[in-house]
Amino acid sequence: MKWAGAIRGKLGRVSRSIRNRLRPRGIILLYHRVAEVQSDPWSLSVTPKHFAEQLEALRSVARPLRLSELTEKVRDRRSPSRSVAVTFDDGYVDNLQNAKPLLERYEVPATVFVSTGYVDQDRGFWWDELDRVLLESKSLPRSLHLNINGSDYHWELGTTVGYAEEMASENRCWRAWSKEDPTPRHSLYRAIYQLLHHLPAEKQRKIVDDLLTWAGARRVACSESRPLKSQELLTLTRGSLIDIGSHTITHPVLSARPVDCQQDEIQQSKTFLETVLGSSVTSFAYPHGRPSDYTMETVNIVRKAGFSCACSTVAGAVQRDSDPFQLPRIHVEDYDGENFLRLLSRWLNA
Helix, strand or coil: CHHHHHHHHHHHHHHHHHHHHHCCCEEEEEECEECCCCCCCCCCEECHHHHHHHHHHHHHHCEECCHHHHHHHHHCCCCCCCEEEEEEEECECHHHHHHHHHHHHHCCCEEEEECHHHCCCCCCCHHHHHHHHHHHCCECCCEEEEEECCEEEEEECHHHCECCHHHHHHCCCCCCCCCCCCCHHHHHHHHHHHHHCCCCHHHHHHHHHHHHHHHCCCCCCCCCCCECCHHHHHHHHCCCCEEEEECCCCCCCHHHCCHHHHHHHHHHHHHHHHHHHCCCCCEEECCCCCHHHCCHHHHHHHHHCCCCEEECCCCCCECCCCCCCCECCEECCCCCHHHHHHHHHHHHHC
């Protein structure tokens, strides 16, 4: 009977759901920055106050582990039950200035994935420079002309040529994935970001330089949002609580780059870090990290380069049968301690 088949199907789905809920699981948390920021279109920053509250919550309900320890459990098919690994992407200086003291206070280990092409440079990450020019500048020219990858583009800023602090404050919570753009500046930011996203680093930098010239802005990175320097990488690892991992050289969309370029981005970033640190680097994180941002060929390159694990940005829990070279992570936003504790319990038990 059709109804009997439907009931059996429903019972099967319920049974699988219960089994999945009862399977021991751990999670990897994905952070980028611990800082107070003026604008945060990709929700990359957690304030120091909230980060402290999150670490306190983490200590209360979970087992903080190094990423390498969690990966070892997966490789050995051992239960990662209620294990939590903390990771940071990109390599911002506030990982040293703000995150490290709090990680030490709560004795929570972490891995910082560094894009090595930005180390020791006197400029910021391209997406931050784009944010600084378009969403933080108080005044901009009325129109913008750019040639991007051989195509000409033109935009008008309309009423937001001037951008008062009050308006900037009102729009501080805007996120780049929102359906609505509150001003022409936000539409412009979204449009240029999408055009630059898949381009090679040298083209991204050229366009950002053109934008900085157009806006009359400096090319020097803001001190609070700059990338780490070589000496700071060494300071970051002092105390043996924080590990350094590779995040390529220029933070490209690897799936959009030729195989030889991917190999260079992956292997040379590893070599650079190992030279600076004087120790082996065994963990990797795919830039952007969605399934469309890398390929199985990329995964094989990472494996052959000598890494023992690699992290994606696919949201999910780590289980004993997870792929060590496609580990899921959960992006943490600026939650206060109470909300984070509720979410953490859901992530560990869902």
